Amino acid sequence: MPSSHSFGAANDEAIGCQTAERIGDVQTDSPIDPIEFDEQYELAYEEPEPRSITPMLAWMGVLGLVILFIPLYLTANTLDNEVVRLESELFPRQTAAAAAPGLPPEAAPLVVTLTAVHSQTNQIDTILPTLVADNVDWPGALAAVNNVDGSQIQITGLEQSGGQLLIRGRAASDDAVTAYTRQLEGSGKFVAVEVQSIVQAPEPFLSPTPTVPLPTATPTTAVTNTPLPTAVPPTVPVTPKPTATATPKLTDDYEWDDAHANPIFVGAPPQAHNFYPDFDVDCVIFLAKAGRTYEVSTDFLAPGVDTFLTVTFGDVTLTNDDAALGTLSSSVTLQAPPDKDIEVSVQVSNRGVFGGDKWYDLLVLEVVPTTPTPTITPTNAPPTITPSPTTDLRDSHEPNDVDPNPIAIGEAQIHNFYPSADVDKVGLLVKNGRFYQIVTSQLALGVDTAVTVNFNGQSWQNDDYDLPGSGNLASAVCFPAQADGTAVVTVTNVGQQFGGNKTYVVSAQEVPFLTVQPQAINFGTATQGGSNPPVQAVQIEGSEPLSWQFSTETPWLSAAVITGTTPSSLSLTANIAGLAPGVHEGEFTLGWADFCRQTVPVSVKIDPVTSSLMGVDGRFFPAAKFARQEETIEFVILVTLQPVVVAP
Secondary structure (H helix, E strand, O other), rough: OOOOOOOOOOHHHHHHHHHHHHHHHHOOOOOHHHHHHHHHHHHHHOOOOOOOOOOHHHHHHHHHHHHHHHHHHHHHHHHHHHHHHHHHHHHHHHHHHOOOOOOOOOHHHHHHHHHHHHHHHHHHHHHHHHHOOEEEOOOHHHHHOOOOOOEEEEEEEEEEEOOEEEEEEEEEOOOOOOHHHHHHOOOOOOOEEEEEEEEOOOOOOOOOOOOOOOOOOOOOOOOOOOOOOOOOOOOOOOOOOOOOOOOOOOOHHHOOOOOOOOOOOOOOOOOEEEEOOOOEEEEEEEEHHHEEEEEEEEEEOOOOOOOOEEEEEEEEEEOOOOOOOOOOOOEEEEOOOOOOOOEEEEEEEEEOOOOOEEEEEEEEEEEEEOOOOOOOOOOOOOOOOOOOOOOOOOOOOOOOOOEEEEOOOOOEEEEEEEOOOOOOOEEEEEEEEEEEEEOOOOOOOOOOOEEEEOOEEEEEEEOOOOOOOOEEEEEEEEEEEEEEEEEEEEEHHHOOOOOOEEEEEEEEEEEEOEEEEOEEEEEEEEOOOOOOOOOEEEEEEEOOOOOOEEEEEEOOEEEOOOEEEEEEEEEEOOOOOOOEEEEEEEEEEEEOOOOOOEEEEEEEEEEEOOEEOOOHHHHHEEEEEOOOOOOOOEEEEEEEEEOOOOOO
16 A cells, blocks of 8 residues: 655665664564654654753853952052052141141141140050060050040150159149049059159140041942042152261371281381370381391380380390480390391380370381490509499479479470479469460379469369379369469379389470350259259350360260360250259369360259149159149159969
């Protein structure tokens, strides 16, 4: 029977092959129902349903948001950092703007108060690492200290020492200090609270000005993206680096030769040495040829130099102090052994003063020894006996124990202390209105001079003009002449050693003079623990421009500068911290013209604090006389911190 579905042969053949592949076991040898075949064919070639793409699109959206979020986060973080930086720069510029012209009057107190608060914060931050190290509840203690009414109390300083804290501040009234003190006691953070001082302050008390609230920002419907302004770095002035000044070299070119000797050549030009620093010695060596004679000598000694030679070769040591009477240079003549060359060591020391200007020349020469001509006495002639003259060991200016021998301006005389208990006096002709200086120098061992000058009913004296421990025992006196006449200078030996070799040099010269006004400084009265008394000014004048130096051994006295040139003004400060009640005296010295000194006395009186403030437990706190209610005051409060018990 013809089928209702007809296919071409080729098509049937192709379909048959495909059917055989896809449905496999459906194909049998039995006749195929056409309708059943069609149903199986449609099932075999049914199109698969397409997969959904919705999850993939969702993940792609999330990834896009992440990519967008990263630059937004980085941009926000950068903006936050920029805001912090701008805020840190804003505060100092606001403070500087407070002094700028055109600033509204009502803004100045606010900036001053803000600066004070910022200063207090810096002070607390400075001492906080030290405070944390102790076993104390420092956060609580500092919170109690800073719990103040800014309109009545301002904390200006904190100083911590061990378990105590010193609070400095300013207040609008003494009642404010009383209330603050009781508040500290009631905080429970302190073992004791003591008001050290309350004094009147010179500046008015500035209460904090209320801060004007910022206007509320009204959001707009449209947001306009305004680009950030380009930051222009501020112009920083370049300060040139200071030029280093080379330290001057005061030693000679052969240092250091105290222990290591430098060579010196026979017949060469003399070597220039100086005696610097203190106790300097110079050592040289040279080769002496067998049987030859050499002379080692010093010459051209600077004022204050007194050489002493020590020459050593083999087992032989030769010394010399003064080559001749009236000279301080030295000379040693030596002869080398006849059978060999030998190395000679020379040491030069100073019996005078030391300094970069204390020069001398050292020379080594080969000399021809002189042989004395023998004296031939006739055989039958009777011997001639010549009496030995008695040596006079006194200096050429003796006797001058009672009647002074004259000394001229610019003259230097050599004296000695001989015989025992010898005293030397010289007379100096002076003129009215001029200033003179007497100086001793080149002291021999065992000599310690003391100089006294008497003129016109006045007396000036000095033992040692140099500092203790310097080893310099020389003396110097500077004095003014208020009339024409002769000033008598008396020189004694404090060491009480006498002999022909106990020599020294005394010299006189005219020098410019220096005056100080006032001639005594009184700082007045201050309260114990309070502010320092006012600074005192000293006027320094000279007969000509003079360089002066300030020095003092008074611990509570200090000067703004320590050197200057006349005419000038010197500001003196008395630091009364730690001074007990009573009168304290001291002095300072002005030096000029090398050896001239003028000493000025100073004094200050410290009043004790009075008891006038009662604590919460009935105790009285020491306090100075209170200022009036309407006046600004400064206060100092000492608190003892409450230790924290730490469990083991």
